[in-house]
Amino acid sequence: MKILMVSWEYPPVVVGGLGRHVHHLATELAAGGHEVVVLSRRPSGTDSATHPTHTHITDGVLVVAVAEDPPHFLFGEDMLAWTLAMGHAMVREGLALGKPGVGAGWQPDVVHAHDWLVAHPAIALAEHYDVPLVSTVHATEAGRHSGWVSGRINRQVHSVEWWLANESDALITCSASMHDEVTRLYGPDLAPVTVIRNGIDVTTWRYRKREPRSGPPRLLFVGRLEYEKGIQDAIAALPRIRRSHPGTTLTIAGEGTQYDWLYEQARVHRVARSVSFVGTLGHTELLGWLHGADAIVLPSRYEPFGIIALEAAAAGTPLVTSTAGGLGEAVVDGVTGVSFLPGDVAGLTSAVREVLDDPAAAQVRAKAARERLTADFDWHVVARETAQVYLAAKRRVRHPLHRPEVVERPLPERDLP
Template sequence: MTHSLRPAGSLGSPGAFGSGRLSIALVSEHASPLAALGGVDAGGQNVHVACLAGALADRGHRVTVYTRRDARDLPEQVPLRDGVAVHHVPAGPPEQIPKDELLPHMGAFGRYLARTWRGRPPDLVHSHFWMSGLASLWATRELGLPLLHTYHALGTVKRRHQQLADPSPPQRIALETEVGFGCDRVIATCRDEVVELGRMGIPAIKAGIVPCGVDTELFTPRGPVAERGTQRYQLLQLGRLVPRKGAAVSIAALARLPETELVVVGGPPADRLDQDPEVRRLRALARAAGVADRVRFTGGVPSTDVPPLLRAADVVLCPADYEPFGIVPLEAMACGRPVVASAVGGQLDTVADPATGRLVPPRDPEALAAAVAELLADPAAREACGEAGRRRTLRRFGWGRVAAATEAAYCDVLETQPVATGAGVV
């Protein structure tokens, strides 16, 4: 499947297909839109797939999300909302398996997709994460269907930062490269990703940039506010509790920030926090830093509880070692809160320094503390950052805009497809 594609950042307009109703297959092998968030393998990708599917349905398309069946009692298909269904693919045992152990089951996943699509093919396939791309590539090659791919994270970046601690299969980077060359279009989420793809040998002409989005109706500056602690200031860190997210950096920075509490949101449910290895590690670090009484872990929370927690914070921290995109800065900005984030990955595109917050070097507690202290000392600056962040999310990152740009990428690819592929508009 080699076609003439527009260069990165030039996704075009919907064109001839823009007014048609497409049948779209989103493939997300480990990140189900139905999953509870906050676990080790449940985070931004789950949100992205669910929201993109809904926003595409709002534009009149029919969307089916294909994800692996990870429990015996899951039905084959579950309606998510009008125009969107989740299809559970039997590939491997019907139980939860860490995503880094799923590669042996991707052959079965791809064969199932090919069988399912042979009778009634979608107009196009959009895979999410490299293993979804691999399974989708096998199926779409067999059936001659157009394939677009979003990586969400790249193995080259993960290996560079985690080195021997990287649990990914050793074949990951080679297979990611195969997906990049084999698909019709890579939909990258930020400029840094396009640069990294170039290092892998995938030409920039194959990639267009469409950022992740945020629900600007759920995440708003106005609404309920979570109860605050007894300290004068409150910081919040939200996301999966894995070392690369940098909660240890936030705890070390807290030792330099008097009268300040850190609320850490994510991980297992509150009643299982004591058994979580990462929580135990972070609590030990907090004790060693003398701030254990100023660090509070909430555990994973329902998505509806997140906006009130964000609104309660004076500053939201996003100090990841690396971040392929990072949805939390968008959620914080949409709620009108200033963000201090590490200057890595997608955060370089989302956080505007100094307009919406501050960007600091990763793994640098002193720099993080200094940026936070500057904002805590200046209420007017915090308010200005929050207002600018809200405007920025409305202008660039609402799901309606993201879905329109994604649809434009779909149409660019469909317009290059030979008629013999059978891809078209219903």
């Protein structure tokens, strides 16, 4: 098949797990004989003079990294305007693919959108080429905000998500919990929703058996520094953990909007000297940190999947995770890791202590987690199942859509004017 993927991130522009997911899926589909074109973007804050549109073939995938237009929009300050401008630039380049002499008249058999930020270009291009639109919903605005979309931008993002879901001819989610979430938020007239788990290439994550070592325990978190990732709960648990395991440290790898607040939380809980923020890590650095940690702690309050759990399992790092969303499906409590309820600081503390108190049992669980990857999370399986969704998708008859009704969270009495 000829597949046009549209994603707001693709290596080297990677914001989170979505970029790595699209990269692995695209290259695996290409290796399977499909023609894959990925429409993505150049880095934020650039323009066509410094970073012109770059078209190149990497790992069998034709990547069209679209330049930003001159208008001055910043993602952090003008998110919706920035997103619309990116979409406009993507549409231009997507249309050019079908022009003789530019894209050699290439036309896709299917358009695959990844999340709401590319809703406008994906919908427009699927309509232009008159092909099915398949959308993977990696997360939802309501899910990221505990089920509510009370702010103006929250409502706008939710409405775009709803539009993309209802315009799609097939939908993909990465977990059963996300399937239920998407159906509840955007139904009832959706196209079929298929659950296809995220995959992992275990060959790129060298497994290392835990060896007995001296010194204080080392805990690791990897992910975006956002409230829904629950890092604040790991920080709150650290003083309790240190009482039973003196000297325990927590290293936080990643970037995000909540850095200042999380740094202050470490001060509030009097563990600032035991918490280190190391920023974004490259693959080799991350692997080193995974091998050196006694456990990786993933305390998400909302998590559609949690690809870092698979990466840590592949490296042999003991898993301590919440049961939020996809994490509850990716990690089998007591078998491949130790779990606790989202937001439960006492449960998090108990889970970490269980791992630190019995390294041998933690090693058994880590080995089981690694073995499960090859059976349940192989990228070849993910690509094959995705291709089946493409083949089954048929372009539906379009009808005018009303605006969605957005449920807002009522203000508590104490917040009323």
